[in-house]
Amino acid sequence: MRAVVYKEPFRVAVEEVPDARMQDPTDVLIRVTSTCICGSDLHMYEGRTGAEPGIVFGHENMGVVEEVGPGVAKLQPGDRISLPFNVACGFCRNCEANRTGFCLTVNPGFGGGAYGYVAMGPYTGGQAEYLRVPFADFNALKLPSGDEHEADFAMLADIFPTGYHGSEMAQVGPGDTVAVYGAGPVGLMAAYSSLLRGAAKVFSVDRVPNRLNLAERIGAIPVNYDEVDAVQYITDQTNGDGTDKGIDAVGYQATVSGGGEEQPAIVLNSLVYTVRATGRIGTIGLYVPSDPGAPSEEAANGRLLFEIGKFFEKGLSMGTGQCNVKSYNRQLRDMIIAGRAEPSFVVSKELPLDEAPDAYERFDKREEGYSKIVLHPHAA
Amino acid sequence: MRAVVYKEPFRVAVEEVPDARMQDPTDVLIRVTSTCICGSDLHMYEGRTGAEPGIVFGHENMGVVEEVGPGVAKLQPGDRISLPFNVACGFCRNCEANRTGFCLTVNPGFGGGAYGYVAMGPYTGGQAEYLRVPFADFNALKLPSGDEHEADFAMLADIFPTGYHGSEMAQVGPGDTVAVYGAGPVGLMAAYSSLLRGAAKVFSVDRVPNRLNLAERIGAIPVNYDEVDAVQYITDQTNGDGTDKGIDAVGYQATVSGGGEEQPAIVLNSLVYTVRATGRIGTIGLYVPSDPGAPSEEAANGRLLFEIGKFFEKGLSMGTGQCNVKSYNRQLRDMIIAGRAEPSFVVSKELPLDEAPDAYERFDKREEGYSKIVLHPHAA
């Protein structure tokens, strides 16, 4: 079958690879109808991880069931399903607690598995014609048959639930004011989720005009931190109080205004000043325990200067970590079906598989129109 | 009236001061029957804060109502009451949300007020014969009349609720394993609260044998970090997983083993390694945005090197901040009355007011028998 294969830093190719195939009685095999390129794929693409050449990318997958193992009870060939990016078993202590992002079974010695990602277990990616789905009864979310809402549903594998996870960890509720740092696809989903949950005012902080335009379109208040001091601006817009809640959708690769140097803790610390006393912060932007490219040795080991004194004085709390997609994808799917959510507003391009190498290159350069790309491996 | 007055670093005196008196229609005045010396009083005592000479100490107060303002509906002279260390109004946004430790009314420009504490508003301390209680209907917790459980009830003003707050922020539940760093009075209350909530195994980490003995007496597992690597030991005792929950009852004055240098973030970062992925941390040990005596300039400004990379990877969450005593003191009082909690096990001495100067000195030197002192201002 054909798949997107990592060749070397800054180069992927579409090549023939061994067919995806059934391995366990609880597997299914799907024909991939949509699979997205994610910002986190770029970490590998840029060679900033230990990803070896040969790996097939793709953790935002959906498709139609082709083959069903004898230990599968829920699925039939022909079922259209969405797959959470997390591979999870469904029966370990963490899965039982709905923390499927930290499954103890699928990737022993490390919490959590994913398709097509370095260090996340032996699960081939879905930027390919076919995909093996382990523990299929647990991992698959059924979708209405047909091809309606395809692009919306494609957001269910990762970014819509991930954005929602930020709003959940921050406990965003009706009437809240919320500051979301980062208006890339995930940050937009966090702002969008906050609005769907009834937030009164959502601030979207970024410096890319395109992103800020999208934020405004969905009802958020755009804040360009190249133009204003974001903390001060948001404080002023909230009667001098700061927001009730905050979401970090940037992570450790945060840069100062003007697009200058990386300051890994700048967003986190800005949130400490943006959110009012007693507030809550949901951190979905990535922080890593090891980052060889970091600006300091401490940062390279995942230790950042954090405003803990202020954080404590204000009585703040913070939740972090990758999303447990299964905690949210069912309800978000139902909002899409009911016409009450349309997350595909972030999608900028839909392409056949063959255009993946070019799309990676442009996406990595942040070319306009390449902010969120959906691949259709079986497109004509 | 007579009161404990701060004179200069390392010296308090019992002196005549102006009588406590009614100021507002919603005040009451109490005759103080018990008032404790708190570890946080030592910050001022040691001259490490901006506390001016002349301040009357004492934020852990209880007593009997003497005088009642015309705007008070709940209280009568003769009522025995406990006062949360936080002074709160009952009607601001934060009080409405039960975050009375961050009252916006009683100490404008800063969240939260307290009796007898620098920068916590104009509320004279209770290490004195009498005490004015503002917003008395809201702040007072009624106790059974008489003098039964006096020492237990004296713990309701601060340390029992504060310890409980740690267990609440960490969401300790039945069957949980919990690591509590610090076995001073507050740490012991955190361990005790965790056990009262049904925790299966509670580890108490400290290096003072006396404290560890008390921890063991209440059913916790003592861990002496001068003798073992606490993280490793607890990991081994939890099947290599780490604990479900963690509580930081030490704060920024944490020291390395052997009682050596201060490493302000060592407890916080140890918890990141002690608690298993998906776990929760409750931080009740103090972190401050400004600490002139800190070992580094960054620390002096409340910025510490925090293991955020590991914290995120493990999907941890953390709650912080001073306790909202009113959220817990009613239920803890009822446990005391029912004989199901006896927090006075931490009390090492009960003394008349005149012995306060000597007690402060010995407490500051961590002399045995001076770990938790209750003063009785009207004792013969």
Next chain:
Amino acid sequence: MRAVVYKEPFRVAVEEVPDARMQDPTDVLIRVTSTCICGSDLHMYEGRTGAEPGIVFGHENMGVVEEVGPGVAKLQPGDRISLPFNVACGFCRNCEANRTGFCLTVNPGFGGGAYGYVAMGPYTGGQAEYLRVPFADFNALKLPSGDEHEADFAMLADIFPTGYHGSEMAQVGPGDTVAVYGAGPVGLMAAYSSLLRGAAKVFSVDRVPNRLNLAERIGAIPVNYDEVDAVQYITDQTNGDGTDKGIDAVGYQATVSGGGEEQPAIVLNSLVYTVRATGRIGTIGLYVPSDPGAPSEEAANGRLLFEIGKFFEKGLSMGTGQCNVKSYNRQLRDMIIAGRAEPSFVVSKELPLDEAPDAYERFDKREEGYSKIVLHPHAA
């Protein structure tokens, strides 16, 4: 001052009554700018309660502060405020637990007080020029000065929070399907609140076309139970499952289809069949322990034949009781200010005080255009 006074069954009059005046240091006095007629006023109007002639009606009040007691800290003359229909003290056990609808202080021997309502304490109603507000710091919700959003804010005293309370007790969340029985003003607010919280599909069940039209206008699915079997219809529209959540906004005066006889338990029991197993029901429609006009002796004593066997088999849960307005009015106010909620869509008429007698008569007859009436006592 002039006020709406209950004279006898089916008759109110606008008359001179003794001026509202300050009684306690914690009171304020307001000039009433808006006060609504509520469906529950009709219980008294129709003579179905023990309300004595002479009582001044009005529990949905807002206005501008005229006079401030010496024990009030938050309010100044000129402040525009909304008053929850519940009068509450702020410091009893129930108020502390945010159950202000069950305040133990303001109406001793019975849980909960209200303005202008029989058996709810000595608090004169606000369908008058002026109103005394007890425990004013606690009860008042500040509004932006001026007269913007007057009709929206008028909904904050009762029906918007009450509708929201139904959605809260039912734990309506994003993606949920919800059945709301009753599309009167409160039922519409329950449907509206469910939608604001992100519900995917909300069914509004009623038989009055006008109400159903309004329901449809806000995005709910109207279900006319004169035309279809509501349980069957909703079951069919939810893949045969039933809804995730249900709200009873009708109560004991429920009637069978066609507007026939009262069957006090018909809505409650319909919900047991409408909501799927594991679902939750929020009951805001009134049930009373004593109803002399009930169709049976058991019903007259508040005992109804309830489908407890089915309820248990399905593992349902139910919350009930009058709304604790203060739990919600701040956040709902902020949604109004931010333009994200506009509850005044239910208002059908705004009238001067003098037209109250006529309005009561027409409202009682369910005349079109008289479903939700706001009175302005100081209108020219």
Next chain:
Amino acid sequence: MRAVVYKEPFRVAVEEVPDARMQDPTDVLIRVTSTCICGSDLHMYEGRTGAEPGIVFGHENMGVVEEVGPGVAKLQPGDRISLPFNVACGFCRNCEANRTGFCLTVNPGFGGGAYGYVAMGPYTGGQAEYLRVPFADFNALKLPSGDEHEADFAMLADIFPTGYHGSEMAQVGPGDTVAVYGAGPVGLMAAYSSLLRGAAKVFSVDRVPNRLNLAERIGAIPVNYDEVDAVQYITDQTNGDGTDKGIDAVGYQATVSGGGEEQPAIVLNSLVYTVRATGRIGTIGLYVPSDPGAPSEEAANGRLLFEIGKFFEKGLSMGTGQCNVKSYNRQLRDMIIAGRAEPSFVVSKELPLDEAPDAYERFDKREEGYSKIVLHPHAA
């Protein structure tokens, strides 16, 4: 293999039946080491259900894995496991929401499956030498190997989690007062769970002296409703307020004092009067939609006269339904292992399988010493 087989009303026999055997790749087979007789087995035993002769009883099972299907990942032969009485799939909407008692897969057309129980699906009971366990990865809870705590662990299949479920639905917390109606094995577990969660005062209401003695032994306050009016007594013991929380561990077969006639709603309605306004009720005692032996036609159809008027006026809430064992058994297991819970205090007899017929007879007659029986099918 040998098993307890239902022959006719009031008679079971130990007979040879076809061996339990593997059916699906996700099954395991266990050698049953302990299996309990449950009060709900008596419903079938007495012929009050549609149970056909030939059914093998037993839904409270534990044992050691003998055989493992190829689709099972977690278990190995030799593993000692506890089985929740609910059979559940792990991937349906209800299982995902941790409502495993309402699994939609294992018993289509009806929510929820169980071993050895009429109408709960095709799952043979465990009062037998061997047992087939479907969806084994999901259903099995691993236990420490060996035979320590055997009787305690035997309580994990049903009654300990079921009692705990009552305390969870009632939201029992530290300091609460709780009324538990019923002090049979499940009621005792509810009282015990409430105490483990930190309740200040737990009242156990029953009329059987033996049960009341056990209640007292674990720290509850026994209330014999043959001797006192339970509602009045508990009200008096709670300052006239009533309890914060209530648990119904009796259900529809409730009888009036003196052991007289059945009054199916008497416990539920007593709780409405026992619990204070704003309180919560957890109902684990069974109510059924169809009971041919009921004292009235309405009761026969699951409709009971419920004090909804009072329930609403007091703002009460209620959760119901059979326990989702998996929500609690892991943490309760850990409390047993840590020595913090010892639920086997309710066990009155441990017997070999052959004595089951005699034990059923004596248990049905409520003979002393036969209140909770554990069978050991492989005992010598």
